[in-house]
Amino acid sequence: MRLSRRSVLLGGTALSMGLFPHIGGAQDVWAKSLFLVLTDVDPSLDPERVERMLKVFFARNLPLAIVLEVPTDGDGAQSGTDERLEALARIAVAERGLFEVIPAVSPVQERDRYFQLRFASEIRRRLALPADAEMDEPQIVSFFDTSATNEVEPYAYRSAGFRIHIRPAAVDGAAGTRVDPFDWGLLRLEGGVSFRVTEDPEEAVGEVLALDGDQLLMLSLDGAGALDPEVLAARCDAWAERIEIEALNGTLFVTRPTDYLLQAKPGASKYLGVVLDLGQGPEPDAGVAAFAAMLAEEGFPFTALALQDTAPDVGASDLCLSGEVDLSADDRVLPRCSRVDDPSGIDPDRTAEILLLPPETPQAWTGLREDGRFQIALRNDGGLSLAERIAADPLTDRVEMVRPAQVQTPFERLNLMKQFTDIRRDGLAEFHSVRGFMQRIVAPDPILERFWSTRRRQLTDPPRAAQIDLAERQRLLEDARLAWRYIARFTDDDTGLCAGTVQATTFALQNREVTLWDVASQILGIVSAAGLGIITDLEGAARLATILENLPSVQIGEGSFPPPLFRADTLHAVRTGFDSCDTGRFLVALRVAVMSGLVSIDRAEAALAEWDLDQTVRGGRPYSHQFGRWVDASLSHCPPYVHRAYTSWGLPMNSAYPPLAETDTGDARLRLLHRAALLGHFGAEPILLEAIELGHSPQSRYLADVLFDAQLSWFEETGEIRSVSEVPLNFEPWFIYQGLRVDLPGEDAWAIVTRLSRAEYRTEEFRKRAEQISTKSAYLWAAAYPHEYSDRLVALVRDKARIDNAGFCSGIFASTLEPMQGYTDLNTNGIILTAIGRMLGAMPALWGEG
DSSP states (O other): OOOOHHHHHTTOSOOOGGGOHHHHOSSOOOOEEEEEEEESOOTTOOHHHHHHHHHHHHTTTOOEEEEEEOOOOTTSOOOSOOHHHHHHHHHHHHTTTTEEEEEEEOOOOOOOHHHHHHHHHHHHHHHOOOGGGOSOOOOOOEEEEOOSSOOOOHHHHHHTTOOEEEEOSOSTTOSSEEEEEETTTEEEEEEOEEEETTSOHHHHHHHHHHSSSOEEEEEEOTTGGGSOHHHHHHHHHHHHHHHHHHHHHTSEEEOOHHHHHHHSTTOOOOEEEEEEEOOSSSSOOHHHHHHHHHHHHTTOOOEEEESSTTOOOOSOSEEEEESOOOTTSSSOOOOSEEEOSOGGGOOTTOOOSEEEEOTTSTTOOOEEOTTSOEEEEOOOOTTOOHHHHHHHOSSOOEEEEEOGGGSSSHHHHHHHHHHHHHHHHTTSOEEEOHHHHHHHHHOOOHHHHHHHHHHHHHHHSOOOOOOOOHHHHHHHHHHHHHHHHHHHHHBOTTTOOBOSEEETTTSOEEEOEEOHHHHHHHHHHHHHHHHHTSSOHHHHHHHHHHHHHTOOOEEETTEEEOOSEEETTTOOEEEOSBOHHHHHHHHHHHHHHHHHTSSOHHHHHHHHTTSOGGGGEETTEEEEEETTEEEEOOSSSSHHHHHHHHHHTTOOOOOSSOOOOTTOOSHHHHHHHHHHHHHOOBBHHHHHHHHHHTOOOHHHHHHHHHHHHHHHHHHHHHOOOOOOOOEEOSSTTOEEEEEEOTTSOGGGGEEEEOSSOOGGGGSHHHHHHHOEEEHHHHHHHHHHSOSHHHHHHHHHHHHHOEETTTEEBSEEETTTOOBOTTEEEHHHHHHHHHHHHHHTTOSOOOOOOO
16 A cells, blocks of 8 residues: 555545555555654754754655643743744644644643633643734644643543543553544544654564554654754654655554544544624625525524624624623623633623634634633634635634625625535534534533623622611611510520520420520620610620530540530530531631620630630641541531631631632632532522621632522522522421532522431422521621612511511521411521621621631
8 A cells, every 4th residue: 555645635634544444444454553753852952953853754755743842931821932833833734734733731630621621721822823923723633641640531622622632651551552533533542652763763663563553653852952963864764764664565554643533433523613794884794694694594503793782683693792892781781702802901891701813813722711711713714715724624623704805796605605515514514603612612511601690790780889778777777676586585594595496486395406506696696786786785795604604515535525416405415526617606706706895805715725626627627526436527618617717716727618819710710619519509608607707708709799690690580589598497307408509500509408318308399398588698698798689688588587576587488488487596586686787887897808
């Protein structure tokens, strides 16, 4: 089988199946494929010497690839176009079909698809050529994985345009190469044979021939820069000559991984987005409008690019705006796509998820940005027709812009339309609108959709400045007095501790079992009541003193600890063990009580000295005692809330949330959302408790934004009110934990979890019966997130949830908007008191953000 490589590739990169006997199967030929890859490019090799070296192989019609480190600076940002990269890119375009560039990367170990795609997009960014390169981007679809372990999610890299994963590490120690085409247009090469270019090619070729199957041959250029240019060229020629002999003998077929992939079953997919530029006038260009009608008639999706969102309907699937967005419009609807001239200076009011970059944009690339937007680099056509561009580069996804100049005459429209239909008929590309293209590439999950939705809300419908007039102040004071009635009425005279829950229809059914979380709500309620003037400071201090004198303890090993559940009247432990979260909230409340002046620091420290809390924080992690053993309790939403309190009492604790700064936009916030998904659902507690008791951290503030947007979006879509938090029930199982799962869509995002994992509590019937609008969370939102929706929640609670002389009921049933009849609890009323105290300036100053 003696074919000229150039003659085979003259019409494009596709090869006949006859050149691949291992795939075709019908031909009885015995050539094995050889992938020739140059690795370890010596930094001292200047571009001219590299090009001279490559031409030695080109002269013998031998295709090959070169592995190149992508240019970066210290923090991973692009450091300007590397001269070697630009030179190799030019060669790749000039020698299309014989040569390709393969970036060497060490993939991130984060398993979330989003961050793998972000990393792969960063590689694209670093490979981008300057606008003045006067050439189209070369086809780069392979990457060389240098990491110690295989952490690659192939579909994330496919979405960034990398279809071929080359990993030199051997599979299970086996010799040779594992070649694995899979799915639709993906290829994995693992293992391979490695030699230095200074070694004898005879041994290498012999090893390749002795191995079964197709093989990857890696020629290392390490140290080649020290060789005389003539010597280096001679060494390369010796390799090329030896490989050519086997190619001419029909024992080896030298090919690029890209060409192999194109012939591997079941073939390769290509996504092609289409944008029609309607022109600069108020009406669409006539030629473009006519072509749009043709596309619509043939069922092609496309996007219209217009100056304003009132563009005439031309049958487009979606719209992309060219120009600034006017947020002063009454509807405040933001575009999902915008054309931008300077991607480095995005206006903060431009919240489009998709950015179109014109061809002249310097070092443009297509992929996910660090701010969570997806940008698309439109490319110059290089004087080629669409069909020619597809043939020249059948693997790179791209978006094509149809401009007025291209479709002015009927002939031009018919010609372009024929190219569209031929490409679709031959299965060379899937056509999409811009948004469809983004959906294919990014495949946004619920977490990313939450991020986008929250960003739009923060700009179009943010919380307003708190405005409490005299009438509302009086209503809030009345609400606070009612909430105080619960604490005043159901506190035990001897212990100073309040009942946990009360069935207020009889008042005889008082559940005296409480946790330190409940005690914290009582302490904070007392501080607020004193600040609001409902009780005197003297009474508040006396009540707090009685509580601190009656804190129970249990022995665990050699230490003394507060029990997780105990009776408020007898102090008897109902459950033994230790709960780090409930104790942490108690530490928050105790710190606030000290800041209020109602408890001295000496008295607080004396109370804490009764317990051995130093045993509960190890290496910055909180530990709880459950089922007879100490367990790590760090992976929950509680440590981020209580870690400042533990630390303030001399017990340094870490947060479970990744760091977030006020200026962080995309990656850091999405990393936080992914961690929140790992930790599980979250509601108003503890996210908003942190806001009113300590002061928001950037993390809790952002999660509050996400939760609020999710609740309000649900109301806008369904008309159903949601305000989620943990709530006691007046029927079995007596308590539910409600919250948002950011990693689930629709109704599934709203979690209802019970302490007992029974099948009956996981049914739709139970959900409808149990789901609550938390009354305390209404006041938390009013205090932390002033908004019309927060006002709606408070109005609903005032109307439905008041219990004469006993506080507020615990919740309002979401399905009926009827209150949990006569059932009230300490946590609800203590938190309502605290929230109102914060709104009316009656609480101590916040600790500051942390």
